Amino acid sequence: MGEVKVIGSSGSVFCTRVEWALKLKGVAYEYIQENLLNKSELLINSNPVNKKVPVLLHDDKPIVESLVILEYIDETWKGYSLLPQDPHERATGRFWAKFVDETCVIGSWQAMQAEGEAKAKAIESVQELFAVIEKQIQGKKFFGGEQIGYLDLVMGWKCHWLSAMEEVGQMKLLDQEKFPSLHQWAKNFKQNPIIHEIMPPQENLVNYFQGGLNYLRSLATNKG
Numbered sequence: 001m002g003e004v005k006v007i008g009s010s011g012s013v014f015c016t017r018v019e020w021a022l023k024l025k026g027v028a029y030e031y032i033q034e035n036l037l038n039k040s041e042l043l044i045n046s047n048p049v050n051k052k053v054p055v056l057l058h059d060d061k062p063i064v065e066s067l068v069i070l071e072y073i074d075e076t077w078k079g080y081s082l083l084p085q086d087p088h089e090r091a092t093g094r095f096w097a098k099f100v101d102e103t104c105v106i107g108s109w110q111a112m113q114a115e116g117e118a119k120a121k122a123i124e125s126v127q128e129l130f131a132v133i134e135k136q137i138q139g140k141k142f143f144g145g146e147q148i149g150y151l152d153l154v155m156g157w158k159c160h161w162l163s164a165m166e167e168v169g170q171m172k173l174l175d176q177e178k179f180p181s182l183h184q185w186a187k188n189f190k191q192n193p194i195i196h197e198i199m200p201p202q203e204n205l206v207n208y209f210q211g212g213l214n215y216l217r218s219l220a221t222n223k224g
Contacts, residue, residue, distance in 0.1 A: 002059035004029040007043050009036055010200055011208030013105075013157035014066040015054040020153050021070050023194045025077040067097055070150055082150040096136065096143075097154040104129050108162060112169030113213060119171065126173050130182065138181045141188055148192060152185075156195070159186045164205035168213060 004022065006029055008015030022029050034043050034053050046055045046062040056063040056072065063072045074082040083090050107129055111122035133155070137143060143151035162174055176183045190196055 003057075005032055005057040006030070007032045007034050007040075007046060007055040007057065008053045009034050011205060012053060013161045016198055016200070017066055017153045017156055018054045018056060018069050018073070019198050020156065020195060021073045021082060023198065024080050024082070024148065025073060026079065027073070027077050067094075067101065067154070070153060074150065080147075082144070082153070084144070084149070093143075093149070093151045096133075096151055100133070100151075100154055104133065105157060108165055108173060111171060111173065112165045112209065113216065114169075119169075123171055123173060127175075127178065130174060130179055134179045134182050137185045140181075140185075142185065148189065148195070152189060155185075156189060158182065159190050159195075160199050160202070161205055164202060164209050167206055168209040 004027055006015065006018055006022070008018065008031060010033060019031070032042070034040060036053070039051055043053065043055065044051050046057065047064045049064075052064070054066055054069060056069045058076070063069050070082060083093060104126065107122070107126040111119065111126050114122040142148050143155060158174060166172055166174075174182060190199070
């Protein structure tokens with residue numbers, strides 16, 4: 001099916017979800033580590049619009065944006081299915097994936113950055129979003145049913161990345177008592193050998209988020 005490469009950053013869950021999908025499909029690929037502070041010509045030429053990772057190169061043809069890449073992988077390589085066959089279920093999965101990336105991920109990042117009274121409000125807002133997701137996983141092993149699917153890969157950041165964000169932000173977002181079904185789902189997800197294999201060390205993620213937070217605060221200080 002041609003040569004496959006992933007341009008990514010090891011701390012990015014958006015890149016990791018692409019690797020998870022390829023591994024679940026049994027697709028061999030080359031991983032190209034990108035320096036986001038000094039972006040390569042390969043990245044810029046492959047994704048000239050927003051110059052972001054991840055980028056999937058399939059026979060040197062670039063596909064960008066992690067959600068788009070996941071669907072491309074599912075359509076290109078048969079066997080293990082990521083998205084359900086039913087059109088309504090597929091559309092519903094796409095909706096929740098967009099919801100997670102545009103609200104939960106961004107909201108958690110903002111809560112990590114926030115300070116003082118703003119932090120308490122940000123945490124409350126994120127937990128309201130998590131409560132919505134909690135209802136979607138109640139009574140299920142995975143969002144995709146009995147096996148890991150598209151929405152599970154999108155939600156995978158809650159298993160490992162979120163705890164690093166909580167540590168850096170000195171906060172607790174995913175409380176086990178409030179969100180028991182999400183906690184059980186996270187255990188099921190992490191127990192999969194393929195998922196566990198590609199998760200970066202917790203220390204690396206803490207350094208990744210701390211570095212990003214320090215960078216943003218230094219920019220704010222310089223502007224002041």
